[in-house]
Amino acid sequence: MGVQDALQSVAEAHPQARVIAYADLASRMVLSSAGSQDMTQEHLDQLCADATASFGEPMSALAEQAFGTAHAALVVDGAGVKLFLRAEAETDDAICCICDHSIDLAAFVATLRSTLDDISGNA
Amino acid sequence: MASPLAALLREINETLLGRSLVFSTEAGASLSLDVAGRRVLRVTAASGIAGAEACLGVPALDDANREDLAGVFSTLVAGDATLRVIAAPLGRSEGLSVGLPVARLADHLGIDLNDEIADAAEAVEGEAEAVESVGDGAEPHVQADPAPPGFLPTFIARMGDGLTAWLIRAGTEEQGRSGPEEMVAPLEDFLNDEADALMQQLDRMTQAAGEPVCTVLGNDLVSGHSILCLRAEGAVLLGVVAGDAAGKVLAAWNAARG
Numbered sequence: 001m002g003v004q005d006a007l008q009s010v011a012e013a014h015p016q017a018r019v020i021a022y023a024d025l026a027s028r029m030v031l032s033s034a035g036s037q038d039m040t041q042e043h044l045d046q047l048c049a050d051a052t053a054s055f056g057e058p059m060s061a062l063a064e065q066a067f068g069t070a071h072a073a074l075v076v077d078g079a080g081v082k083l084f085l086r087a088e089a090e091t092d093d094a095i096c097c098i099c100d101h102s103i104d105l106a107a108f109v110a111t112l113r114s115t116l117d118d119i120s121g122n123a
Numbered sequence: 124m125a126s127p128l129a130a131l132l133r134e135i136n137e138t139l140l141g142r143s144l145v146f147s148t149e150a151g152a153s154l155s156l157d158v159a160g161r162r163v164l165r166v167t168a169a170s171g172i173a174g175a176e177a178c179l180g181v182p183a184l185d186d187a188n189r190e191d192l193a194g195v196f197s198t199l200v201a202g203d204a205t206l207r208v209i210a211a212p213l214g215r216s217e218g219l220s221v222g223l224p225v226a227r228l229a230d231h232l233g234i235d236l237n238d239e240i241a242d243a244a245e246a247v248e249g250e251a252e253a254v255e256s257v258g259d260g261a262e263p264h265v266q267a268d269p270a271p272p273g274f275l276p277t278f279i280a281r282m283g284d285g286l287t288a289w290l291i292r293a294g295t296e297e298q299g300r301s302g303p304e305e306m307v308a309p310l311e312d313f314l315n316d317e318a319d320a321l322m323q324q325l326d327r328m329t330q331a332a333g334e335p336v337c338t339v340l341g342n343d344l345v346s347g348h349s350i351l352c353l354r355a356e357g358a359v360l361l362g363v364v365a366g367d368a369a370g371k372v373l374a375a376w377n378a379a380r381g
Contacts, residue, residue: 058313058324063349066348068342070340076373077335078331079331
């Protein structure tokens with residue numbers, strides 16, 4: 001299954017996920033995306049910037065001290081839920097999502113991790 | 124006295140959290156908007172406003188809709204000195220950075236929002252015919268408060284044992300702590316050294332300054348330990364979450380939001 005098909009499959013299984021994007025955080029570029037929310041290039045760029053900020057200092061240093069490198073980040077505010085997962089081996093490979101507050105986040109994280117492992121492993 | 128059009132824009136400009144705003148006039152026209160972060164996300168309903176169909180059905184307004192939306196606003200208030208507004212939480216949160224910033228509408232309409240805000244205090248009495256007639260409506264006006272009262276206590280209570288250790292600071296003042304000292308002490312040291320940098324990092328994560336924001340970093344967010352940081356009510360909660368951080372944190376957030 002290709003990247004776009006994989007993202008589309010997740011979007012269909014989790015309709016509360018409005019945007020599911022596969023990104024290269026090193027270049028801050030979204031390579032493929034799916035979901036119900038229309039996203040301009042500006043929005044996708046912002047999503048990459050949000051991911052980079054989430055894994056950035058100083059929170060990452062505290063996480064590193066507590067349990068090692070963080071591979072998952074969650075941001076919740078009034079606009080929704082943003083979830084960022086980095087690949088274990090290639091930490092610049094990431095899935096970035098925007099979801100409704102009503103999403104079953106535990107189940108969604110599990111699905112995304114499996115999807116990211118497949119995508120990043122085959123990339 | 125501020126014009127109804129200026130008052131309408133100011134109401135949007137003061138709305139940070141996602142809200143459904145319904146503006147209505149004595150003449151019977153009404154306009155329903157989804158608003159968040161000082162942006163108009165979409166027009167959800169309109170009645171008695173010629174030209175409103177140009178904006179209705181647009182899933183996410185942007186700068187291309189500026190002229191149409193400015194026209195809708197102008198038509199709504201034309202010839203009517205009384206404007207009422209009812210605000211309610213959005214039924215479904217969405218939008219993030221999409222939407223049309225009210226500042227661009229104000230520029231288009233030649234209205235200086237900063238002047239309007241500065242004049243607000245002295246204009247309250249004279250503005251009774253404009254937006255300040257909000258209280259006349261049957262439903263209460265819901266202000267865009269940064270967080271409901273008791274947000275942090277509710278969040279912590281809902282997290283329960285999942286929040287293994289935590290510390291709350293408001294500025295340099297500690298407002299509470301719990302958990303094993305060997306877990307709380309590193310949190311305290313971190314806030315002593317990195318409080319300003321942490322606030323800047325939170326600012327980079329949310330598009331709406333002043334509203335609650337929560338971030339969690341973990342290895343996988345479903346097992347092991349994760350680090351949580353929640354800013355609300357002028358304070359910061361820093362904590363360690365055990366186990367299913369993703370599910371627990373979102374459930375606690377939704378409970379605290381009410």
